[in-house]
Amino acid sequence: MYSFKNDYSEGTHERILKALIESNLEQTEGYGEDVYTQKAIELMKERIGRSDVDIHLFVGGTQTNLTVISAFLRPHEAAIAANTGHILVHETGAIEATGHKVISIKVNDGKLRPEDIKPALDAHTDEHMVKPKMVYISNPTEIGSIYSKNELELLSKFCRENKLILYVDGARLGSALCSEENDMELSDLGKLVDAFYIGGTKNGALMGEALVICNDSLKEDFRFHIKQKGALLAKGRLLGIQFLELFKDDLYFDLARNANAMANLLKKEITAAGYKFLTHSPSNQVFPILPDKLIEKLQAEYSFYIWEKVDEYNSAVRLVTSWATKEEEVLGFIENLKKFTVNK
Amino acid sequence: MYSFKNDYSEGTHERILKALIESNLEQTEGYGEDVYTQKAIELMKERIGRSDVDIHLFVGGTQTNLTVISAFLRPHEAAIAANTGHILVHETGAIEATGHKVISIKVNDGKLRPEDIKPALDAHTDEHMVKPKMVYISNPTEIGSIYSKNELELLSKFCRENKLILYVDGARLGSALCSEENDMELSDLGKLVDAFYIGGTKNGALMGEALVICNDSLKEDFRFHIKQKGALLAKGRLLGIQFLELFKDDLYFDLARNANAMANLLKKEITAAGYKFLTHSPSNQVFPILPDKLIEKLQAEYSFYIWEKVDEYNSAVRLVTSWATKEEEVLGFIENLKKFTVNK
Amino acid sequence: MYSFKNDYSEGTHERILKALIESNLEQTEGYGEDVYTQKAIELMKERIGRSDVDIHLFVGGTQTNLTVISAFLRPHEAAIAANTGHILVHETGAIEATGHKVISIKVNDGKLRPEDIKPALDAHTDEHMVKPKMVYISNPTEIGSIYSKNELELLSKFCRENKLILYVDGARLGSALCSEENDMELSDLGKLVDAFYIGGTKNGALMGEALVICNDSLKEDFRFHIKQKGALLAKGRLLGIQFLELFKDDLYFDLARNANAMANLLKKEITAAGYKFLTHSPSNQVFPILPDKLIEKLQAEYSFYIWEKVDEYNSAVRLVTSWATKEEEVLGFIENLKKFTVNK
Amino acid sequence: MYSFKNDYSEGTHERILKALIESNLEQTEGYGEDVYTQKAIELMKERIGRSDVDIHLFVGGTQTNLTVISAFLRPHEAAIAANTGHILVHETGAIEATGHKVISIKVNDGKLRPEDIKPALDAHTDEHMVKPKMVYISNPTEIGSIYSKNELELLSKFCRENKLILYVDGARLGSALCSEENDMELSDLGKLVDAFYIGGTKNGALMGEALVICNDSLKEDFRFHIKQKGALLAKGRLLGIQFLELFKDDLYFDLARNANAMANLLKKEITAAGYKFLTHSPSNQVFPILPDKLIEKLQAEYSFYIWEKVDEYNSAVRLVTSWATKEEEVLGFIENLKKFTVNK
Structure with missing residues (x-):
């Protein structure tokens, strides 16, 4: 997890x-x-x-x-x-x-x-x-x-x-x-x-x-x-x-840059997968709006907060990246998101 | 120091x-x-x-x-x-x-x-x-x-x-x-x-x-x-x-035991050097009463608190030992104390 | 006043x-x-x-x-x-x-x-x-x-x-x-x-x-x-x-009844004069919506709070009655309100 | 009382x-x-x-x-x-x-x-x-x-x-x-x-x-x-x-003067009766030291605070005078104090 x-x-x-x-x-x-x-x-x-x-x-x-x-x-x-x-x-x-x-x-x-x-x-x-x-x-x-x-x-x-x-x-x-x-x-x-x-x-x-x-x-x-x-x-x-x-x-800023880069990657790939965001967020927190069924499946593999219900079938979640987030983990998440999207 | x-x-x-x-x-x-x-x-x-x-x-x-x-x-x-x-x-x-x-x-x-x-x-x-x-x-x-x-x-x-x-x-x-x-x-x-x-x-x-x-x-x-x-x-x-x-x-207690042992060593040696204590203290703080002139000399080599003035020429100081205090440092302190006592 | x-x-x-x-x-x-x-x-x-x-x-x-x-x-x-x-x-x-x-x-x-x-x-x-x-x-x-x-x-x-x-x-x-x-x-x-x-x-x-x-x-x-x-x-x-x-x-309640009666009289007469109220208030505070020009004239004779602006030309005011409010004062107020209304 | x-x-x-x-x-x-x-x-x-x-x-x-x-x-x-x-x-x-x-x-x-x-x-x-x-x-x-x-x-x-x-x-x-x-x-x-x-x-x-x-x-x-x-x-x-x-x-000061005058009268008469005071008090509170037995008798007629125990048989009490204290009440108190003193 x-x-x-x-x-x-x-x-x-x-x-x-x-x-x-x-x-x-x-x-x-x-x-x-x-x-x-x-x-x-x-x-x-x-x-x-x-x-x-x-x-x-x-x-x-x-x-x-x-x-x-x-x-x-x-x-x-x-x-x-x-x-x-x-x-x-x-x-x-x-x-x-x-x-x-x-x-x-x-x-x-x-x-x-x-x-x-x-x-x-x-x-x-x-x-x-x-x-x-x-x-x-x-x-x-x-x-x-x-x-x-x-x-x-x-x-x-x-x-x-x-x-x-x-x-x-x-x-x-x-x-x-x-x-x-x-x-x-x-x-x-x-x-x-x-x-x-x-x-x-x-x-x-x-x-x-x-x-x-x-x-x-x-x-x-x-x-x-x-x-x-x-x-x-x-x-x-x-x-x-x-x-x-x-x-x-520049260590302080280098660490922040990694967090932001990983967040940007998340945003880019989630957008590419066809999803929208609750709010424009150019920092290390992103708030994609996802189908509740997809969220449920993702939760089996990833831990994150459900931010708020958007409509009957969709919710915004909060994904936070950090100084320690690795690109492979982001890509893994995206892969799962795509996989569960296809299977929905 | x-x-x-x-x-x-x-x-x-x-x-x-x-x-x-x-x-x-x-x-x-x-x-x-x-x-x-x-x-x-x-x-x-x-x-x-x-x-x-x-x-x-x-x-x-x-x-x-x-x-x-x-x-x-x-x-x-x-x-x-x-x-x-x-x-x-x-x-x-x-x-x-x-x-x-x-x-x-x-x-x-x-x-x-x-x-x-x-x-x-x-x-x-x-x-x-x-x-x-x-x-x-x-x-x-x-x-x-x-x-x-x-x-x-x-x-x-x-x-x-x-x-x-x-x-x-x-x-x-x-x-x-x-x-x-x-x-x-x-x-x-x-x-x-x-x-x-x-x-x-x-x-x-x-x-x-x-x-x-x-x-x-x-x-x-x-x-x-x-x-x-x-x-x-x-x-x-x-x-x-x-x-x-x-x-x-037993690490927690082992660390405390070292602090106490070092305090006991201080008490034993300071007593042997002819000084008294402000208060009976069976733990890792000791309060010897020393001549102000001696204190002044010790302060050039050691850092500690002057606790309170006892009379015109003497004060109680507070010496605290810890999990990290080494016997050689205590003995060094005693040596100095004795040396400065002789020279007083 | x-x-x-x-x-x-x-x-x-x-x-x-x-x-x-x-x-x-x-x-x-x-x-x-x-x-x-x-x-x-x-x-x-x-x-x-x-x-x-x-x-x-x-x-x-x-x-x-x-x-x-x-x-x-x-x-x-x-x-x-x-x-x-x-x-x-x-x-x-x-x-x-x-x-x-x-x-x-x-x-x-x-x-x-x-x-x-x-x-x-x-x-x-x-x-x-x-x-x-x-x-x-x-x-x-x-x-x-x-x-x-x-x-x-x-x-x-x-x-x-x-x-x-x-x-x-x-x-x-x-x-x-x-x-x-x-x-x-x-x-x-x-x-x-x-x-x-x-x-x-x-x-x-x-x-x-x-x-x-x-x-x-x-x-x-x-x-x-x-x-x-x-x-x-x-x-x-x-x-x-x-x-x-x-x-x-029953003095406590008698006093309250006077306050309420005077508020009711205000409401009745202000309604009769053609004005509406900001909120339904069955107690001793009433909130009529009056033209700002009328309010200005009333303020020369009466003291009360302007509660909030309602639109470009009208505001709600707060009129509070009490155990001590006399009917003649309420009637006098109404008379003035009517007079200033006519003259507006 | x-x-x-x-x-x-x-x-x-x-x-x-x-x-x-x-x-x-x-x-x-x-x-x-x-x-x-x-x-x-x-x-x-x-x-x-x-x-x-x-x-x-x-x-x-x-x-x-x-x-x-x-x-x-x-x-x-x-x-x-x-x-x-x-x-x-x-x-x-x-x-x-x-x-x-x-x-x-x-x-x-x-x-x-x-x-x-x-x-x-x-x-x-x-x-x-x-x-x-x-x-x-x-x-x-x-x-x-x-x-x-x-x-x-x-x-x-x-x-x-x-x-x-x-x-x-x-x-x-x-x-x-x-x-x-x-x-x-x-x-x-x-x-x-x-x-x-x-x-x-x-x-x-x-x-x-x-x-x-x-x-x-x-x-x-x-x-x-x-x-x-x-x-x-x-x-x-x-x-x-x-x-x-x-x-x-001068009403504020006149009222205070009455309180002080009555306190002074208490002090004078209690002193004359042979009692001492806990503390020198030139204002409207007096603290006479009285035998506990006398205090008990006085308490049947007067209300006041027992301030503190002075020795085995005596306590200091606090007597407070005010703008409203009447000379006759002070004199009545003194009379009782003398009476109970005689009878002790």
């Missing part, structure tokens, strides 16, 4: 494993104050093109999101997210548990634009309602779409004009930045947003997300918040070593 | 590293639903001698404590801890951040006994005060002392009579259970307390704590709380693989 | 004022443990027809809602509310500030039915999402609609089958129960729901809401939560005296 | 009652935006001698404290209080429920001085501990002592040097400012502290506390916090009318 369920089914890239092995018996300072972490941070700052950002390493994404939002907002302030937003749907109320409402905006493609946000600002008029203060977006979004540079610029401008903090959840940021349709770089994020994180867990690390705080006013005492939320890893070097390896050359 | 600062300065035991390498490219389910985690849990249940406990793996100790206390208590209920308790002093208000007061009880040796707790119960008489509902202890305590089986039995009885949840922070539980003065086993904990955790981070794992919930009434929906607190690791197998390796034979 | 903005523009009914004056210099116990509060609670229990419910008096509605929800739910549990629900829109994130998500269900008439709730239950499938645990409704709803006995019975049955707590915000409960379309009594609420509150602030009291907890499992330690949320009034008798006066005979 | 249990046993001063009656049927804006509240605020600003402070009216003290602390502090920041502090002992963890630790400082007379606070600052050294950010004091303290102007000046200077917010709980502020030993005025508070509240509930109002925010940086969006905590009273004028009456002349 091969899995296209997600991009964290395997361990880590062999270079990361090697780096962990080589440093294993060294003694280092705890809590991210080790030399590996410091070096990794320096390398990422160079990539971002700003030496003045603050970078903190976390173990996971929900942890990063709840620490960031709780640290950045005052109690009466709320975050705005697309209705598909991870913090709205898949984090068990982690943000609300820190005291903050998340305002849901219904959109079709997972992306927030100024015209989607404006009505929410207008509707929150006085102290009987929460005060919208942060715009939370994911790139790529939870349904695989990505922001263009122009879209992010417009959003950034809108947020600055309206004193809104713009925060980007980059759980799969590598896949977005390496998409064929992408026209942005890390350095653009560094200029346009207040904070974002560079996801490692879903791009070949054992675990780890690198939070980048660009806005000076949000930096103060941030490590207190990390510790308070239980997110300060004792052997912080584990994160440092991994991000150092990912960013000492 | 050799470090006696803590027991998480190195990476992990080579067997754990090997297990990670061997399983690296396997695909597994996420979020702790993989086979490694299930096997590790089975092995720990056997050690505890109860198949009916629930076991959940966490990345770190503060994370475990805040998830547990937040899940177990209603909003008006409070935890009771010794004044040295980790949740009171060193977790940046993590427990209060989930809404709960921690009641501090002043004790001398880090340990709570029924007679220490009773006055706090008596002082909380009505709805104008929080309701004490949990007793939080650490074994070993933050200053290295350990509970005897009889002490834990008395505490357990008292808690049950007073409807208090008894929770044991076992960040260094291996060291306690392998202490020469210990007369308890994991199975005793399983019988006497409502929940406890088996610390991995400070006993040779890369990271990881295994929470054991013994009391049925505290088990429901616990995974929701783990997720909400950002503590559900995507590649949960990383924790499972480590605890599987630690408990497939 | 006469106000139809809300039902808390005046002080209190003269009988309540008289009761306050007469008892003013008596000494009583604080925090609701006085004899007036005890008597008021007894009278309300009789009306509800259950001596086994617990009743607690609060100062205001948001305070009641946040204390109730925070006390009843565990951290990972969420409340479900109609998209117009007061806790969703007009309480500044008070519920989220206690750590709980409120799930919004889009409905047209302000009312929740089992078929509205079922999809939300189905969508929350595992520990990556909050667990829906409470259904919050208002009767009347925020847009003036009321629940029939049959509707509440169906909802009650559904909640019990799905282990959901059913809680009714009764800020304007008097108006609902005295509506011409109502077929329920207080005793029906006592049988069908887990908790509800009888609103005083919006029905002639200076302030005050009486929370009724019907479900035994939700009663324990409730006063701790009241105190913790800053809701335990020192001179609790102020609430007791008022509810005693409201329930020693 | 006459009560010396507290200073909120009776209703309100007749002038306040009269003002409520006279305004009863007027229509006013809700939520404190009425003219009475505005006038009351203007009068208080004049007394404080600063037109630039912000004043908000609350219903009760715990509500005020939790709203203030939650609004002023970031999640990792803590308040420092004397071990007797109301927020530490008698508010059911209300502050912790908003996420903040309260650091307890052991003092003997209920007062905090710079030398008491300094060690707490020194002990909180890094991000593993909360960050002390507010100093919470009460004047008078919970055991009746009061701050001199010089003491408050030293504290203010210390707080400003250490970037600590100085907040004064003034539940019984009238009694402090009217004490024979007092050398401060409202205007001194306005200059020396960041925020304080002028207590009404314990000084003759039905309910009500006037929060004064002096520090500009703490003012923004404060009404959002009031609403979120359920503390924005719908008929806000009830608070405005009362504070208007209290401050339109």
Whole structure:
């Protein structure tokens, strides 16, 4: 049974494993104050093109999101997210548990634009309602779409004009930045947003997300918040070593490129087999619409999520590729898909 | 510069590293639903001698404590801890951040006994005060002392009579259970307390704590709380693989035994050199009282914490040994201590 | 300038004022443990027809809602509310500030039915999402609609089958129960729901809401939560005296009947004048759709809220009547409306 | 049975009652935006001698404290209080429920001085501990002592040097400012502290506390916090009318003077009867040490709290006088005390 369920089914890239092995018996300072972490941070700052950002390493994404939002907002302030937003749907109320409402905006493609946000600002008029203060977006979004540079610029401008903090959840940021349709770089994020994180867990690390705080006013005492939320890893070097390896050359992007290439191959072949997709997704998640009977047969050999029912006989499924997905597995899947299609 | 600062300065035991390498490219389910985690849990249940406990793996100790206390208590209920308790002093208000007061009880040796707790119960008489509902202890305590089986039995009885949840922070539980003065086993904990955790981070794992919930009434929906607190690791197998390796034979205890043996050696030799200790500590932390001038010289070669000033010329320092501490390093330290003592 | 903005523009009914004056210099116990509060609670229990419910008096509605929800739910549990629900829109994130998500269900008439709730239950499938645990409704709803006995019975049955707590915000409960379309009594609420509150602030009291907890499992330690949320009034008798006066005979319902009668008069006359309404509202709020030019003229003489724009030239306004609204003021308003209509 | 249990046993001063009656049927804006509240605020600003402070009216003290602390502090920041502090002992963890630790400082007379606070600052050294950010004091303290102007000046200077917010709980502020030993005025508070509240509930109002925010940086969006905590009273004028009456002349202080005079009479006569006091208390609470047998007899006629056991045969009791305490009741108490003393 091969899995296209997600991009964290395997361990880590062999270079990361090697780096962990080589440093294993060294003694280092705890809590991210080790030399590996410091070096990794320096390398990422160079990539971002700003030496003045603050970078903190976390173990996971929900942890990063709840620490960031709780640290950045005052109690009466709320975050705005697309209705598909991870913090709205898949984090068990982690943000609300820190005291903050998340305002849901219904959109079709997972992306927030100024015209989607404006009505929410207008509707929150006085102290009987929460005060919208942060715009939370994911790139790529939870349904695989990505922001263009122009879209992010417009959003950034809108947020600055309206004193809104713009925060980007980059759980799969590598896949977005390496998409064929992408026209942005890390350095653009560094200029346009207040904070974002560079996801490692879903791009070949054992675990780890690198939070980048660009806005000076949000930096103060941030490590207190990390510790308070239980997110300060004792052997912080584990994160440092991994991000150092990912960013000492292009490994981070190479891994994302493999995931995207495999997703593109899936899209091409599934299209060739005559199927359509639920949504346009230029990153490492694809959402083909398949007959339920075909899905049933595929499930005997492959593991993946059924995303949603489309009509009486068809459903969209989610196939996720990763840094570790091999072309032979994709081709095998396609072969099965064709075989079951013929036999239907 | 050799470090006696803590027991998480190195990476992990080579067997754990090997297990990670061997399983690296396997695909597994996420979020702790993989086979490694299930096997590790089975092995720990056997050690505890109860198949009916629930076991959940966490990345770190503060994370475990805040998830547990937040899940177990209603909003008006409070935890009771010794004044040295980790949740009171060193977790940046993590427990209060989930809404709960921690009641501090002043004790001398880090340990709570029924007679220490009773006055706090008596002082909380009505709805104008929080309701004490949990007793939080650490074994070993933050200053290295350990509970005897009889002490834990008395505490357990008292808690049950007073409807208090008894929770044991076992960040260094291996060291306690392998202490020469210990007369308890994991199975005793399983019988006497409502929940406890088996610390991995400070006993040779890369990271990881295994929470054991013994009391049925505290088990429901616990995974929701783990997720909400950002503590559900995507590649949960990383924790499972480590605890599987630690408990497939006696590795967990062997590692603790090394830490204790090295601490005992330190105590023996420091005593022989004519120094006294701040507190009786039969586990892997020792607190010798040394002349400030000697401390200054030692600091040029070794890294460790100065615990507290004892008088005008002397301070207690904290030396921590670990699974990775080598006898030659301890002997080297002693040699230096003696050399600097002679030259003082 | 006469106000139809809300039902808390005046002080209190003269009988309540008289009761306050007469008892003013008596000494009583604080925090609701006085004899007036005890008597008021007894009278309300009789009306509800259950001596086994617990009743607690609060100062205001948001305070009641946040204390109730925070006390009843565990951290990972969420409340479900109609998209117009007061806790969703007009309480500044008070519920989220206690750590709980409120799930919004889009409905047209302000009312929740089992078929509205079922999809939300189905969508929350595992520990990556909050667990829906409470259904919050208002009767009347925020847009003036009321629940029939049959509707509440169906909802009650559904909640019990799905282990959901059913809680009714009764800020304007008097108006609902005295509506011409109502077929329920207080005793029906006592049988069908887990908790509800009888609103005083919006029905002639200076302030005050009486929370009724019907479900035994939700009663324990409730006063701790009241105190913790800053809701335990020192001179609790102020609430007791008022509810005693409201329930020693039919005063509570008489006051609501006046509000409803005045609303009915408004509806009748506005209909006669040729205007329609945004929504069917058989309680003390009416939502006529009027030309914007007419609204502008009315605003010179009357204060009320513009509810929403309906088309280019017309808007719905909200007119609220109360225990204190006089027929002459309603007639005066109608006269003006007709006058401005003629002159338009 | 006459009560010396507290200073909120009776209703309100007749002038306040009269003002409520006279305004009863007027229509006013809700939520404190009425003219009475505005006038009351203007009068208080004049007394404080600063037109630039912000004043908000609350219903009760715990509500005020939790709203203030939650609004002023970031999640990792803590308040420092004397071990007797109301927020530490008698508010059911209300502050912790908003996420903040309260650091307890052991003092003997209920007062905090710079030398008491300094060690707490020194002990909180890094991000593993909360960050002390507010100093919470009460004047008078919970055991009746009061701050001199010089003491408050030293504290203010210390707080400003250490970037600590100085907040004064003034539940019984009238009694402090009217004490024979007092050398401060409202205007001194306005200059020396960041925020304080002028207590009404314990000084003759039905309910009500006037929060004064002096520090500009703490003012923004404060009404959002009031609403979120359920503390924005719908008929806000009830608070405005009362504070208007209290401050339109010297009524607020006259009421406090009566409470103090009655307390002084108690102290004088109890001293004359040969008894001592637990603590020096120049405000409206006195703590005489009486034989347990005498206490028992007094309890048959009077209601009051037994504060603490002093030795095997004696206890300290707390007697509280108020704006409503009559000389004849005090003299009656003294008579009984003497009678029972003779007969002992």
